[in-house]
Amino acid sequence: MKNFANAFLLKNKSFSKKSFSKKIFLSVFVLFLLTASFLLVSCGASQDDTSNLTNERGKVQESSLNEAPSDSADSSADAEKKKDLQIEDAVPEGFVKAYVSEVIDGDTIVIALNGREEKVRLIGVDTPESTIRHEPYGKEASNYTKSKLLGRTIYLEKDVSERDKYGRLLRYVWLEVPQNNSESEIRNKMFNAILLLGGYAQTATFPPDVKYTDYFVKFQREAQKNRKGFWGNAVLQNSSMRETSYIGNMRSKKFHRPDCIWAKKISPSNRVNFKSRNEALSSGYVPCKVCRP
Ligand SMILES: [Zn+2]
Structure with missing residues (x-):
């Protein structure tokens, strides 16, 4: 390259002294080099351009991706705030x-x-x-x-x-x-x-x-x-309040005195307490034939 530049300078300096064909050759060669380098540069540029474009597009996509989540991040932050408020204010169903x-x-x-x-x-x-x-x-x-x-x-x-x-x-x-x-x-x-x-x-x-x-x-x-x-x-412990309570069985629809053996066998989930005999009867329960409440 340096040699070539020297030759080029030489060529310019010795403009009229060099032979015509040599000048032609050098000019063509220089032109070729210039064109080649231009092509290379423009190629590179165009490649860069395309890659820039892709990058741009990538950036666009990225930024749209970034923007989308940042948008939704903002709105989800808002939603979060709203949710917090709702938790404070609103009461769950039921x-x-x-x-x-x-x-x-x-x-x-x-x-x-x-x-x-x-x-x-x-x-x-x-x-x-x-x-x-x-x-x-x-x-x-x-x-x-x-x-x-x-x-x-x-x-x-x-x-x-x-x-x-x-x-x-x-x-x-x-x-x-x-x-x-x-x-x-x-x-x-x-x-x-x-x-x-x-x-x-x-x-x-x-x-x-x-x-x-x-x-x-x-x-x-x-x-x-x-x-x-x-x-x-x-x-x-011995008050009338407890003495007068009766125990019903939700499945059999019978009621008992609390000390009846059948009352003691009722599972907790089927157990019903009645304050009085009348309460048991009015709830549709029939008296046990063993303890005769
Ligand atoms: Zn009974």
């Missing part, structure tokens, strides 16, 4: 958020719902009376419910029945919405269960509202064993 405006007794409350007041009877539990009749431990149960529920937001869960014969809503009362309905959540977040575990209520099973009956029976046994609440009171 639950109704309500405010406890009054506590009537241990197992009955008044809630404010959609601008109306409704009486709610807690499903599956029975606290001693504290209103018309005064049963032992009734006041304690009522005060306990007041201390835990009055003026607070709760979440109501329905089982099968909407209302009882007195027109009260039949509901499970949750202090927080459960995430998975595990036993520990039921123990800690459902007030019906909390009453049983604390010995403030005994089980009162009325089919068809039996979703948590097995747990309730278990929790009551635990409270009895640990002598919680009224189970710790020796006088109450």
Whole structure:
């Protein structure tokens, strides 16, 4: 190349002295080289161009890809925010958020719902009376419910029945919405269960509202064993409240005295408690022929 450039310079300097054919040859050669190098460059350029184009397109695609996710990332971030808000505000299906405006007794409350007041009877539990009749431990149960529920937001869960014969809503009362309905959540977040575990209520099973009956029976046994609440009171152990209870079998539709051998054989899931003989009869149960309740 250097030689050639020298030759070229030489050629220019010795313009008139060199032979014509030599000049022609050199010019052609130079032209050829120039053309070749131009072609090479333009080829390279065009190659670069195409690769640039692809790159551009790639970039375009990439950026459109990047933009798309960044767009959706933004919108998903928004969605995330919205979701968070929804988690805070919205209540999962099957639950109704309500405010406890009054506590009537241990197992009955008044809630404010959609601008109306409704009486709610807690499903599956029975606290001693504290209103018309005064049963032992009734006041304690009522005060306990007041201390835990009055003026607070709760979440109501329905089982099968909407209302009882007195027109009260039949509901499970949750202090927080459960995430998975595990036993520990039921123990800690459902007030019906909390009453049983604390010995403030005994089980009162009325089919068809039996979703948590097995747990309730278990929790009551635990409270009895640990002598919680009224189970710790020796006088109450023999109180009329327990003596007059009857046990029904949901499958056979028969009811028994609590000490009947057949009553003891009823599985927890088929077990129903009745406060009185009349309650059992009016629920369509027939008296056992062995214990003759
Ligand atoms: Zn019996």
